[in-house]
Amino acid sequence: MEEKIIDESLQGTALSLKNKSGNSKKLFIESYGCQMNFSDSEIVASILADQGYNTTQRLEDADLVLVNTCSIRDKAEQTVRKRLEKYNAVKRINPGMKVGVLGCMAERLKEKFLDEEKIVDMVVGPDAYKDLPNLLKEVEAGRDAVNVVLSKEETYGDISPVRLGTNGINALVSITRGCDNMCTFCVVPFTRGRERSRDPQSILKEIQDLAERGFREITLLGQNVDSYLWYGGGLKKDFGKASEMEQATATSFANLLAMVAEAQPRLRIRFSTSNPQDMTEDVLHTVAKHDNICNYIHLPVQSGSTRILKEMNRQHTREEYLALVDRIHEIIPNCGISQDMIVGFPTETEEDHQNTLSLMEQVKYYFGYMYKYSERPGTMAARKFEDDVSEEIKKRRLTEIVAAQRKHGAYRTNQFLGKTVEVLIERESKKNENEWSGRNPQSLVVVFPKEHYKAGDFVMVKIKDCTSATLIGEAIGFSENN
Ligand code: SAH
Ligand code: F3S
Numbered sequence: 001m002e003e004k005i006i007d008e009s010l011q012g013t014a015l016s017l018k019n020k021s022g023n024s025k026k027l028f029i030e031s032y033g034c035q036m037n038f039s040d041s042e043i044v045a046s047i048l049a050d051q052g053y054n055t056t057q058r059l060e061d062a063d064l065v066l067v068n069t070c071s072i073r074d075k076a077e078q079t080v081r082k083r084l085e086k087y088n089a090v091k092r093i094n095p096g097m098k099v100g101v102l103g104c105m106a107e108r109l110k111e112k113f114l115d116e117e118k119i120v121d122m123v124v125g126p127d128a129y130k131d132l133p134n135l136l137k138e139v140e141a142g143r144d145a146v147n148v149v150l151s152k153e154e155t156y157g158d159i160s161p162v163r164l165g166t167n168g169i170n171a172l173v174s175i176t177r178g179c180d181n182m183c184t185f186c187v188v189p190f191t192r193g194r195e196r197s198r199d200p201q202s203i204l205k206e207i208q209d210l211a212e213r214g215f216r217e218i219t220l221l222g223q224n225v226d227s228y229l230w231y232g233g234g235l236k237k238d239f240g241k242a243s244e245m246e247q248a249t250a251t252s253f254a255n256l257l258a259m260v261a262e263a264q265p266r267l268r269i270r271f272s273t274s275n276p277q278d279m280t281e282d283v284l285h286t287v288a289k290h291d292n293i294c295n296y297i298h299l300p301v302q303s304g305s306t307r308i309l310k311e312m313n314r315q316h317t318r319e320e321y322l323a324l325v326d327r328i329h330e331i332i333p334n335c336g337i338s339q340d341m342i343v344g345f346p347t348e349t350e351e352d353h354q355n356t357l358s359l360m361e362q363v364k365y366y367f368g369y370m371y372k373y374s375e376r377p378g379t380m381a382a383r384k385f386e387d388d389v390s391e392e393i394k395k396r397r398l399t400e401i402v403a404a405q406r407k408h409g410a411y412r413t414n415q416f417l418g419k420t421v422e423v424l425i426e427r428e429s430k431k432n433e434n435e436w437s438g439r440n441p442q443s444l445v446v447v448f449p450k451e452h453y454k455a456g457d458f459v460m461v462k463i464k465d466c467t468s469a470t471l472i473g474e475a476i477g478f479s480e481n482n
Helices: 035-049 074-093 104-109 112-116 129-140 188-192 200-212 236-241 244-248 253-263 281-289 306-311 318-331 350-363 380-384 391-414
Strands: 025-031 053-055 064-069 098-103 122-124 145-147 170-174 217-221 268-272 296-298 336-343 367-372 420-428 435-439 445-449 458-466 470-478
Touching: 025 035, 035 053, 035 064, 035 098, 035 129, 035 170, 035 217, 064 074, 064 104, 074 098, 098 104, 098 129, 104 112, 104 122, 104 188, 122 129, 129 145, 170 200, 200 217, 200 253, 217 253, 253 268, 253 281, 281 318, 306 318, 306 350, 318 350, 336 350, 336 391, 350 391, 367 391, 391 458, 420 445, 420 470, 445 458
Parallel strands: 025 053, 025 064, 064 098, 098 122, 122 145, 170 217, 217 268, 296 336, 336 367, 445 470
Antiparallel strands: 420 435, 420 458, 435 445, 458 470
16 A cells, blocks of 8 residues: 555656767756656657757756656645755756756746745746747856746647656556646646647547557546547637537547547556546446446545535535446446545544545545645635644544555455456566566556566466555466457
């Protein structure tokens, strides 16, 4: 379970890619936070490869250091500030090195960054990466450079992302940017702007290219994938103003999912994240109909209390959420469901917390990501409420939901004992170099002895043992999908 509970926004990853010949400058690019940031860093590296930059894993060697940042919780921002201190130490030895902040913190703090953090030369928001060549010119001329303009149109659909530090097996493909949901605790609508969808043709082309290069699994990515809607470009909220023709021929998420699945029968397809309020039965039927779409849905709920859900501006009640979970199980047998949960949202009482625990008991999630509420400046919740649940209570409630999740994880993994599951081998197991690690369709990690198999193979694995988050087995042969 451990790895699932860890707050991913606190883990940085420096990325590297094949050198482009002729490039002489060195870029160190590091990402924090959600998968979207990792995907964006690939776009940034692609733009900078055309500006003469190759990536390096060694901070000390870099001409340019970029950090793609996360604002989702205060701790995530503190982690980035610590990294900036580290860059500062390196900059003292290597004064020619330039430092840029990308992503959500750049958008949230804007010019303030240049005043507060003296070492920062460049501040670039999530919709301004195409302006990097100009911004770099400014920086090279010794001027500070800032572009935090949010866009109505930008989807980077025309940029073919360089695949950074990947295993050549799993790839992220972003399909929407921004979010219109305005959950009251969340900073994303402010840092990533309004929701817009990417042209399905550019998505299909990118996936075709990935398939040709040997990738085996893709994840369609967005803050809220189920609300994907392509009608020729523009913001989701302007759909009503589109022409009749555009409206009649619009592509929904279910349409897109089916198009991708049918165009790429040999790829495994996942998607994330689903907001319960936007999930339609069409999507569920599309998942059920296509064998290559994994039976797995990440379905954040945040709380099991209808009163808190309302204060969070989540557009559903506890009962509606549970009804959706029932429909998922009816339409997609053996569907894995995972959660995001927040404890200690302002005004959360013991009774609300018990409601969260009882909802978890009912759903028995496969795994989940659980957080203490962190007040974000400027959000509706910060304006309306005091952060009135004490740290001590938040901690205790978090411990309780983590323990519940561990129990439910174990319940789920135990159901697989004696069964045979299809696994896509992704990497060597962290704990044992003689074992492979991959995932089954429900996104549970499976480890097994390597034998003659290799990373990227689809293998049938008989499950012999398990922990609360991992299945342990033995390969019995290749899958027919291999
Ligand atoms: N729709 C997004 C959600 C992004 S934030 C997605 O693609 O996953 C990821 C999770 O962080 C949220 O689901 C929520 O559980 C948590 N989160 C967001 N804002 C938070 C805050 N202010 N405090 C604590 N957790 C938060
Ligand atoms: Fe944030 Fe809610 Fe959107 S959690 S990203 S505002 S769906």
